[in-house]
Each structure stands twice: as C-alpha cells, then as structure tokens.
Amino acid sequence: MNIVVVGPGAIGSLWAYHLHLAGHHVSLWHHNPPESGAMSLALQTIAKQTLPAVSFTTNSHDELANADLLLVTVKAWQVETALAPLLAHLHPDTIIVCMQNGMGATDAIFDKIQHYPLILATTTHGALKTDAQQVCHSGLGQTMLGAANLSGEQCTFLAEVFNHALSEVHWVSDIRIPLWNKLAINCVINPLTAIHQCPNGTLDEEPFRPIINALLSEIASVMGAEGLTTSLEELSLRVHQVIVATKANHSSMKQDVAHQRRTEIDFITGYLIQRAQQHRIAVPSNLHLFEQIKQMEQPWIQS
Numbered sequence: 001m002n003i004v005v006v007g008p009g010a011i012g013s014l015w016a017y018h019l020h021l022a023g024h025h026v027s028l029w030h031h032n033p034p035e036s037g038a039m040s041l042a043l044q045t046i047a048k049q050t051l052p053a054v055s056f057t058t059n060s061h062d063e064l065a066n067a068d069l070l071l072v073t074v075k076a077w078q079v080e081t082a083l084a085p086l087l088a089h090l091h092p093d094t095i096i097v098c099m100q101n102g103m104g105a106t107d108a109i110f111d112k113i114q115h116y117p118l119i120l121a122t123t124t125h126g127a128l129k130t131d132a133q134q135v136c137h138s139g140l141g142q143t144m145l146g147a148a149n150l151s152g153e154q155c156t157f158l159a160e161v162f163n164h165a166l167s168e169v170h171w172v173s174d175i176r177i178p179l180w181n182k183l184a185i186n187c188v189i190n191p192l193t194a195i196h197q198c199p200n201g202t203l204d205e206e207p208f209r210p211i212i213n214a215l216l217s218e219i220a221s222v223m224g225a226e227g228l229t230t231s232l233e234e235l236s237l238r239v240h241q242v243i244v245a246t247k248a249n250h251s252s253m254k255q256d257v258a259h260q261r262r263t264e265i266d267f268i269t270g271y272l273i274q275r276a277q278q279h280r281i282a283v284p285s286n287l288h289l290f291e292q293i294k295q296m297e298q299p300w301i302q303s
C-alpha cells in the first residue's frame with residue numbers, strides 16, 4: 001500500500017519503519033520537514049538490536065495524492081491542525097487511520113473527514129524518539145482498529161496489514177470499547193503521576209487507594225451511561241494490573257508536565273467530563289484533577 005504517516009514522532013516513526021519493513025511504500029508528513037525532502041530513520045528493536053537507517057520521503061504532494069492510507073500519529077490536540085490542510089490533496093477513497101491516546105480527537109474535524117473511510121486505532125506499544133533519526137521500540141503491546149464511520153467498516157483487511165507489520169493487531173466491531181477501557185486507565189494513571197511526578201508504580205501505595213477508587217467509581221458511572229458494560233471492581237482490577245505491570249514507567253502526561261509540553265488532558269479526563277455533563281453525572285474527583293493539570297500547563301501553553 002501507499003502509506004503516508006502524518007506526525008512521525010515516536011509512535012509514527014515506529015509504525016513507519018515497520019510498515020516499510022513489511023513491504024509498503026511509506027512516506028512521512030511533518031509540520032517542520034527537513035529541507036532535503038527526506039528523513040532518515042533507524043529503529044532500535046525491542047531486543048535492543050539497531051536496524052539500519054531508512055530514508056523516507058517527506059511532505060510530497062504526489063505521495064499524498066497517491067496515498068491508499070493516511071496514518072495520523074500526532075498528539076490528540078494536533079489532529080485537526082495536522083489533518084485539515086492535507087484533505088484537499090487526498091483521493092476520496094484514501095483511508096484515514098487516527099492513532100491517539102484519549103477520545104474525541106477527530107470530533108472537531110469530523111464533518112470534513114467523515115466522507116473518507118475513517119478508522120480509529122489504539123495501541124499499547126511503547127516508543128520513544130532517542131534522537132531525530134532514531135526510534136526506540138520501548139514496550140511490546142497490542143493495537144486495536146475499528147471503524148468510525150460506515151465506509152470505515154469496509155476496511156477490516158487493515159488488521160492483517162497492520163498485524164503483518166507490527167503484531168498483535170485486532171479488528172474490533174465497536175472501537176469505543178477498547179478506547180473507553182484505555183481512557184479509564186489513562187484518567188487515573190496520567191493525571192495522578194503528572195501531578196505527583198512519580199512513576200506509575202507509586203500509585204500502588206496505600207495513600208492513593210481512596211482517590212483511585214473515587215475516580216474509577218465516577219468513570220464506571222459514565223461508562224455505564226454510555227452503554228458500556230463495566231463495574232467498579234472490573235475497572236479497579238484492570239487499573240491495578242496496569243500499575244503493577246508498568247510500575248517503572250513514566251506516563252506520557254508525567255513526562256509532558258516535566259518537559260513543560262502541552263498534555264493530552266483535554267482528550268482524556270476532559271473527554272470523560274464532557275460525556276459526564278451530557279449524562280448529568282457529577283464527576284468531582286476527575287474534575288479536580290483536570291483543573292490541576294490545566295493550571296499546571298497554562299504557563300507554557302500561553303507562551
């Protein structure tokens with residue numbers, strides 16, 4: 001397939017390299033492309049093996065026009081700005097896959113992209129850019145794909161395409177389920193680790209139990225109102241498993257705050273609050289964390 005990866009940061013570079021290895025024709029689109037018109041990327045695999053650098057074409061309008069698939073891997077708050085200027089160059093059949101943490105990243109631009117086959121993706125792979133030309137695959141994970149509109153439902157074959165590049169990938173008939181389950185985990189781990197500037201494992205300590213319980217109880221109510229089957233016990237178990245399994249990890253929001261970067265809070269806790277308001281459900285504990293993060297990031301967002 002002809003694939004353009006929009007936003008070749010950590011997760012975009014990981015997928016670009018693996019899709020290239022799987023035999024696809026991959027190019028990149030960046031908001032600040034190199035003057036040479038190409039970006040070189042090497043991959044450090046999960047087994048710490050460094051695979052040779054590959055040169056990817058960047059910001060080619062021809063590549064956009066011929067794209068079968070656009071893989072959008074910018075941060076949630078960058079989706080609209082990144083995608084809007086590209087739409088005029090795409091063929092109407094180009095499949096758009098948006099892979100972000102959180103939910104609601106495509107809402108602001110949905111009217112403009114709803115005529116393309118639209119897929120939402122969520123991944124638990126870990127990646128980080130060790131320098132501009134190298135991506136490190138830091139954690140093995142799973143990826144879920146699912147349709148966000150009617151024409152997206154014709155794209156189940158993509159699970160095989162993505163799985164061949166970087167397993168494990170599953171197609172789900174209702175992408176809201178994995179998205180909400182991940183949102184629930186992110187609503188707990190991300191703001192708490194960002195506020196306390198601690199690794200995920202610290203949240204397993206006794207003082208955090210009451211707040212985690214309060215957050216999850218509110219989240220379970222909102223998920224129930226959204227028509228998802230869950231319970232406080234189920235969510236608690238899942239969050240606890242992730243905290244233990246990733247105890248040494250530093251969440252993306254913790255790192256964003258530490259590096260004074262804009263966080264994805266609007267699309268994590270912010271999305272939960274938005275849905276809670278729709279259902280007239282009070283979520284005071286989540287609202288408090290949301291306000292704390294907004295206050296923390298305000299100085300550097302303004303500048």
Ligand SMILES: NC(=O)c1ccc[n+]([C@@H]2O[C@H](COP(=O)([O-])OP(=O)(O)OC[C@H]3O[C@@H](n4cnc5c(N)ncnc54)[C@H](OP(=O)(O)O)[C@@H]3O)[C@@H](O)[C@H]2O)c1
Nearest residue numbers: 007008009010011030031073074075076082100101126127
């Ligand atoms: N990294 C992980 O391990 C991981 C795991 C699971 C999910 N995710 C999710 O995946 C998404 C991407 O995360 P990430 O860690 O890969 O972030 P990232 O490293 O910041 O990658 C985003 C990339 O998009 C570029 N970009 C920003 N605005 C753009 C625009 N208008 N047009 C084209 N490119 C643009 C950024 O460039 P600049 O850096 O120059 O701004 C950066 O290279 C997030 O939603 C994240 O939560 C990440």
